[in-house]
Amino acid sequence: MTTTTTTRKTLLDHRFGFPVLLVDVPVRTMRGHEVVDVNANLLQGAVLAMLARKPAPLTGAEVRFIRLALGHTLSDFGGLLGVSHAAVIKWEGQGEAPTKMARGTEFLLRYLATEHVPEPVRAQALPAPSALPAFRQALTGSAEPGPSQGQELEVPGQLLEAVA
Numbered sequence: 001m002t003t004t005t006t007t008r009k010t011l012l013d014h015r016f017g018f019p020v021l022l023v024d025v026p027v028r029t030m031r032g033h034e035v036v037d038v039n040a041n042l043l044q045g046a047v048l049a050m051l052a053r054k055p056a057p058l059t060g061a062e063v064r065f066i067r068l069a070l071g072h073t074l075s076d077f078g079g080l081l082g083v084s085h086a087a088v089i090k091w092e093g094q095g096e097a098p099t100k101m102a103r104g105t106e107f108l109l110r111y112l113a114t115e116h117v118p119e120p121v122r123a124q125a126l127p128a129p130s131a132l133p134a135f136r137q138a139l140t141g142s143a144e145p146g147p148s149q150g151q152e153l154e155v156p157g158q159l160l161e162a163v164a
Contacts, residue, residue: 048066
């Protein structure tokens with residue numbers, strides 16, 4: 001069986017429960033099907049990092065992804081954020097719509113997501129400590145436009161090259 005590896009300029013990936021646009025990503029063709037040829041842990045970490053930086057409010061599907069990536073049950077996750085499991089169910093039930101959670105809760109959730117970003121991705125995708133005030137402003141209401149409802153999250157391919 002022969003496989004070929006190429007680089008796709010863009011590839012829309014829906015495996016996370018929401019659309020993620022992979023940019024300059026290596027793909028392998030196996031048995032006539034294209035398969036993303038990256039480290040799955042780095043890809044998950046890159047998606048977490050990009051969600052933490054996303055200027056628009058998180059959607060229900062994105063909150064569910066973060067909860068599962070962090071390995072929490074509904075109750076554990078709610079306890080971590082200081083809310084009931086019913087609140088988490090409500091947020092996740094929003095699907096592709098914004099959750100409308102409190103800004104402070106969303107900031108905490110994004111911070112927790114950054115704590116689970118693998119170090120090779122963290123160095124490239126997350127702001128340096130000196131940039132945290134601007135990062136906080138972007139998360140809590142900056143006017144900077146970004147992905148919103150109905151748009152995909154973009155993950156640059158260089159974030160996925162940190163580990164061969």
